[in-house]
Amino acid sequence: MNPLLLIVEIAGEKVALRVDDIESVAELELLTPVPRSPAHVAGLSTLRSRVLTVIDCQCALGLGHSGQRQAGASAAIAVHDGHAYALLLDNVEDVAQALSDPTPAGARHGGNWEGMSHGIVETKEGPLLLLDVAALIEGIPETRAA
Amino acid sequence: MVKTFAFISLPIRGAWMDDLFADFLAETREMLEALGGELVAWEDDPGDRARLDAIFRFFHTVKGNCGFFDFPRLESLSHAVEDVLADVRADRRKPDFALVSAVLAIVDRIGDMVDTIEGGGELPDGGDDALIVALKPQAELPVQTLQSLQAADGTEPRDASQGRRSIRLPVELLDRVMSSVSDMVLARNDLARRLRESSAEAVLHEPFERLSSIIADVRDAMTQTRMQPLEGLFSMLPRLARDLSAELGKQVKIEVDGSEVELDREMIEIIRNPLTHIIRNAVDHGIEKPEDRRASGKRETGLLSISARQSGNQILIDIVDDGRGIDDGRLVEKAIANGVIDAAAAAGLSRGERVALIFEPGISTAEAVTAISGRGVGMDVVRANIERVGGALEVMSAPGQGTRLSLRVPLTLTIIPVLTVSSGGQRFAIPRSSVEEIVEIGSRAVEVTRHGGAMLAKIRNRRLPGLELSDLLDLESAVDSDERTLVVLRLTDGKLFTLAVDRLHNHEELVVKPAAPAIIATGLYAGTTLTDDGHPTLLLEVAGLAKAGGLKLDALEHSDRLADTDEAAAPVRETPVLLFIGLDGKRKAIPMAVVDRLEEVGIAALEIQDDLTLVVIGDRVLPLAGTAGGLLPDHALRLFLLTDGQREIGYGIREALGVRHVDAALVAANAASETEGVLLVDAEATTLISPYKLFARHASAPARDRRPACHLASDDPWLQNFVRPIVEAAGYRIAGAGEADMDLAILSMPDALHPAGARQVIRLRATPGEPPDEPGSIYRYDHAGLLSALRVSTGGSGQ
Structure with a gap:
């Protein structure tokens, strides 16, 4: 049984996230910056009296700050290692069934797409890159060291 | 720390029996832990009847319970000890080292048996007889005195802990409840905010207040549930020290203080091994052999003192020995040999830093690896374990005089009192336990100087290095630097520094949750929390701020020097x-x-x-x-x-x-x-x-420049503020405390005593008219009268 995918737009690209990795999709009520944190940590937000660490996926991909680093942005809520995160999205498109297992991604992507993904999956909307939520949260190695 | 209780091979089955049995095992184990300490204390003071009675009662209880549950071997062991103790109680026998050792051996055996029974395993055979024989006096032949024992029996209360009712729960369950309670508090805060904003019906407010207070009660009770006195841990220490010193041929007296201090039960488990390790080290490497101690002019018996106290939301445990101290020279040699530091860096270390090398991996000062310590687990591991839970371990040592290890761990990690402040428009929380005091920069009490980018605050003669929160966090402060507020912060080792913030807000109790690893990695934050108005707020990590601000811990100690020499490089x-x-x-x-x-x-x-x-x-x-x-x-x-x-x-x-x-x-x-x-x-x-x-x-001052001395009570603000300027203008100097030779004393209280050594006295009274009980006094605002009296006192010598 192939997993359900959430099709979203990140850094202007249509990509997929595994629905199993995502708890919900929400609009951020507010965004409080975390001074001197790694660049891909956009700040803190809340959801039902829980503190969320907001991750700028575009930044984690090494493509500069997202234009969505503000209250009102759409985000995918994920729990990783006991901490709740909000992954900033440009847009939420659809939910679709994966039609294949992930296969290694080709070299056509710039940025850090490859390192942040599980590979390419087939969907009814064509092949999409399946992003790795855990890797996005960890950030690119450079940001992690900072 | 989840325990699975298995009750296989029980003699009698049934749910109620299982409960009883679990109680029996738990109770026996708790009593065993406490007993080691009691026995050693009793050996020190055999005349302590209450202690002997308590020990006797334990064995008596075990014996009774064992009979009930049908454990013949446990029963016969406890019976044998009970016998011997009955002899001691009846003064037929004096307790000695051999006796206490034999009793301790049986305590251990009972502990092993309880473990085995709980695990559902088979008891290993034999060995009990030898333990029982060891109880007998070395010199005399054993005389069984069963009859006298029976007599003692009847007078004893049947169960030492009958009054206490308890159940045992897996800690995991408690954690889950605690976490739900934390969420409940957060949800309540959220609801409170929405109620305020929505101008909801007033009829909602009363039930909401009620809900709030219930939640607060539940939270307190839950926090309490997780707290446990350190006693359980501390009571095993005398036994540990005794066994170690016996094994190593040393004499150690142990002093334990602060057993009543309470700590999160999980935290107690976490510090158990580090504490044991530190004590092993102290007895093994710290305390010298009796002959060495004698040679260096110390008492033969070494002193090991362990004390605990609560300080804010931290528990401090000090382990102090009066042994030989840490040989920092040898530590440095080893550190260089192991490549921990190079010789050049070593030369620049202070003694404190050299001693702290003991926490580096692979360094042990022991000449030889002994059975007790030096088994490969080093102080580096001990320190890492403490730091993992947000604690700290520090060492101080003076050669020939001893070593002090200070262990600090947080009380609990969930709900802490904080001070909320803001800088650059953003709000932050500071643990209140770290806040020493708060000072407005504009106020008189403080004098702020800045040179070379370094800020220095002088607060009542104390010079403290200062940091700006907005600088540390790369924020644009909207408040003029002279209008900020200084928060004096205390690091865990007691050193102080000031942190300038734009504004102070509130004292609040907040539920602190761990922050995401990427945020913790900055070293500036200890966690995240939601304030009552629903905003996520970062909890600042005080030590991290000091570090980020470049305040070296050593530099803090020398804060005075920073003030007086501008060229730090000189x-x-x-x-x-x-x-x-x-x-x-x-x-x-x-x-x-x-x-x-x-x-x-x-x-x-x-x-x-x-x-x-x-x-x-x-x-x-x-x-x-x-x-x-x-x-x-x-x-x-x-x-x-x-x-x-x-x-x-x-x-x-x-x-x-x-x-x-x-x-x-x-x-x-x-x-x-x-x-x-x-x-x-x-x-x-x-x-x-x-x-x-x-x-x-x-040294008495030379006579020629002598000004007459006047005594003014230094604790009388009125005298100091109003009278002192007049007196000094009249040519007097104000006598220092303890000065014996004074020309004049001015007193403002009718009952003030004539100070010794004052040749003349002026009494000031509070009312204008001269009351009969204060003859010769001057009304306190009679300026001319006071001046005239001052002139008379100096003998009119043209002052």
């Missing part, structure tokens, strides 16, 4: 000081230059007049300083003879420790400041005596 000029223990037991140092020699006089050479002490040396009578707050010895007093080239004074001491070299700038700064400076010598706080002030106080 070579440090050193000056020799004599280190000694004062009569008050404190460590002190005095510049070598003023010390003439060490003298010893009989106590008869002292003459004490009021608060002035004189000492007769040869044919001279000199003022004696250093006696304040101390006890004079019974026969001979040792003292330093101090001289400024013209006059001499004596300074009483308990013990001279030797010459050390300290930064000359520190000594100079100390002479200029009003209070006694404290500096670190051999990694221990040491009061630096200022000879200048000492001579000013104790």
Whole structure:
């Protein structure tokens, strides 16, 4: 049984996230910056009296700050290692069934797409890159060291 | 720490029986833990009847329960001990080392058996008889005295802990409930905010308040549920120290203080191994063998003191031994040999830093690996385990005098009182336990100077290094730097620094959750929390801020020096000081230059007049300083003879420790400041005596520039603020505390006593009319009258 995918737009690209990795999709009520944190940590937000660490996926991909680093942005809520995160999205498109297992991604992507993904999956909307939520949260190695 | 209870091979089955049985095992185990300490204490003081009774009761209870549950071997073991103890109780036998050892061996065996029974395994065969034989007196033949035992039986209460009812729960369940309670508090705060914003029906407010108070109660109760006194952990320490010292041929007396301090039960488990390890190290490497101790003039029995206390939301445990101390030279050699540091870096280390090398991996000072410590688990692992839970471990050591390890762990991690502040428009929380005080920059109490980017705040004679929160966090502060507020923060080791923030907000109790790893990695934040208005807020990590601000911990200790020398790069000029223990037991140092020699006089050479002490040396009578707050010895007093080239004074001491070299700038700064400076010598706080002030106080001033001295009660603000300027303008100087020779005393209280040594007295009264009970007094606002009285007192000598 192939997993359900959430099709979203990140850094202007249509990509997929595994629905199993995502708890919900929400609009951020507010965004409080975390001074001197790694660049891909956009700040803190809340959801039902829980503190969320907001991750700028575009930044984690090494493509500069997202234009969505503000209250009102759409985000995918994920729990990783006991901490709740909000992954900033440009847009939420659809939910679709994966039609294949992930296969290694080709070299056509710039940025850090490859390192942040599980590979390419087939969907009814064509092949999409399946992003790795855990890797996005960890950030690119450079940001992690900072 | 989840325990799975297995009740296989129970003699009798049934749910109620299982419960009873679990209670029996748990109770036995708890009593066993407490018993080790009791036994050792009893060995020290065999006359302690209450203790003996408690021990006897334990074995009696175990025996009774074992019979009930049908464990014949446990029963016979406890029966045998009970027998022997009954003899001791009846004075038929004296407790000795062999007896206590034999009883302890049986305690261990019972512990093993309980473990085996709980695990559902088979008891190993045999060995019990040997343990029972060991109980018998070495010299005499065993005489079974069953009858007398029966007699003792009847008088004993059946169960020592009958009054207590308890159930046992897996800690995991408690954690889950605790976490739900935290979420409940957050949800309540959220609801409170929405109620405020929505202008909801007033009818909702009362039930909401009720809900709030119930939640608060539940939260308190839950927090309490997780707390446990340290007693359970501490009671095993006397036993541990006793066994170790017996094994190593050492004599150690152990003192335990603070068993009543409570700590999160999980935290107790976390510190159990580190604490045991530290004590093993102290007995093995710290305390010397009796003959060595004797040779170095110490008591043969080493002292190991373990004390716990609560400080804010931290628990401090100090483990202090009076052993040989840490050989920092050897540590450095090893560190260099192991490649931990290079020789050049080693040369620049302070003694404190050299001793702290003990926490580096792969360093052990033991000459040989012994069975007790040095088994590969080093202090580095111990420290890492403590730090993992947000604690700290520090070491201080003086050669030949002992070692102090200070262990700090947080009380609990969930709900803590915080101070909320803001900088650059963003709000942050600071743990209130770290906040020493709060000062407005504009206020008089504080003087802020900035040079070379470094900020320094002088608060009531204390110079503290300062940091700006907005700088540390790269924020744009919207508030002028003179209008910020200083929060004086205390690091875990007691050192202070100031943090300038734009604004203060509230004191709040907040549920703190761990922050995401990427946020923790900045080192600036300890966690995240939601304030009552629903905003996510970062909890600042105080030590991390100090580190990020470049405040080296050593630099904090020398904060005075920063103030007095602008060129930090200038070579440090050193000056020799004599280190000694004062009569008050404190460590002190005095510049070598003023010390003439060490003298010893009989106590008869002292003459004490009021608060002035004189000492007769040869044919001279000199003022004696250093006696304040101390006890004079019974026969001979040792003292330093101090001289400024013209006059001499004596300074009483308990013990001279030797010459050390300290930064000359520190000594100079100390002479200029009003209070006694404290500096670190051999990694221990040491009061630096200022000879200048000492001579000013104790050596009588030459007659020619003598101004008449006037006594004003220093604790009377009215006298100090209103009268002092008038008196000084009239040519008097205000007599210092302890000065015996005074020309005049001005008193404002009708019942104030005539100070000793004052030749004349002016009494001031509060009412204008002269009351009969205060004849000769002057109304306190009669300026002319006061001036005239002052002139009369100086003898009208043209002042």
